[in-house]
Amino acid sequence: MNGAGRVLRTELGRVRGLGSAKEGVQHWWMQRVTAIALIPLLLWFVIAIVAHTGQDYAAVHAWLASPVTLGLMILLVGAVFEHAQLGLQVVIEDYVHSEWLKIAAVLGVKLASLVLGLAAVVALAVIAFGH
Amino acid sequence: MPSHERPLSPHLQIYRWQLTSVLSILHRATGVALAVGTLLLVYWLVAAASGPESFATSQELIGSVVGRILLLGWTWALFYHLCNGVRHLFWDAGRGFELKTAYASGWTVVGASFLLTLIAWIAGYAVRGGA
Numbered sequence: 001m002n003g004a005g006r007v008l009r010t011e012l013g014r015v016r017g018l019g020s021a022k023e024g025v026q027h028w029w030m031q032r033v034t035a036i037a038l039i040p041l042l043l044w045f046v047i048a049i050v051a052h053t054g055q056d057y058a059a060v061h062a063w064l065a066s067p068v069t070l071g072l073m074i075l076l077v078g079a080v081f082e083h084a085q086l087g088l089q090v091v092i093e094d095y096v097h098s099e100w101l102k103i104a105a106v107l108g109v110k111l112a113s114l115v116l117g118l119a120a121v122v123a124l125a126v127i128a129f130g131h
Numbered sequence: 132m133p134s135h136e137r138p139l140s141p142h143l144q145i146y147r148w149q150l151t152s153v154l155s156i157l158h159r160a161t162g163v164a165l166a167v168g169t170l171l172l173v174y175w176l177v178a179a180a181s182g183p184e185s186f187a188t189s190q191e192l193i194g195s196v197v198g199r200i201l202l203l204g205w206t207w208a209l210f211y212h213l214c215n216g217v218r219h220l221f222w223d224a225g226r227g228f229e230l231k232t233a234y235a236s237g238w239t240v241v242g243a244s245f246l247l248t249l250i251a252w253i254a255g256y257a258v259r260g261g262a
Contacts, residue, residue, distance in 0.1 A: 032220065032223060035216050035219075035220065036220065038213075038216075039213065039216075039217065042209065042213055046206075046209070046251055050251055050254045050255045050258060051258060052258075053255045053256075053258045053259045054258065054259035054260070057179075057183040057186045057187065060179060060186070061179060061186075064176075064179060077172075080169060080172075081169065084162075084165070084166040084169060087162045087166070088162075088163065088166055091159060091162070091163060116169060116170070116173045119173050119176075119177060120172065120173045120176050120177075122180075123173070123176040123177045123179065123180035124176060124180070126180040127176075127179055127180045130180070
């Protein structure tokens, strides 16, 4: 028996893309979307950081405060922390077998990613609009 | 959770090390290391937002011997994860699964990660002008 025609999932469930985890392919897809976004963003970031190596406060501040840098840095920070928390979640789910510890660790990673991402964006905003 | 410890068979130590599995483990390891590295990025941005003194302190820390060694490690981890991530995206698209191709792309990723790290650091020192 090859299982053809014996679909146990409901049509509505298939349309909504929900599996047993109740979230469909959202996690997998967002990890790929952020990965693709990070390819150009990280190449720009490394080149920019190399170009500003050893520069003083005023020069780095001026670079970070420019509109293009601000926009790209916010995109970078957003994609980095979304990608990181999705990836760390998979690692935790693979290796942490105690259910409570697993839930606590995943929530901790999501909270830390949110706080760090916000801290980075606030810092960028202060650099661009403060002083 | 199993109520008592059961033997794992065959155990992990049985398997011979091979490029494909080592690169897979490295992808995870570099991903986790880069997630930790975001702490440095956020610290650096917050320092730049806090004023010239805290920025100078952050530059001193990052420019110290330990700082440079960590940054070198993170540079390689970033390029490795980036290159191997592209390799994964090709797999997601259903390409490159043949054993020969998987090994060729694997060695390419290893070579590219070291080469890009070298280029970035030579460029960094060139921009900086000496030590």
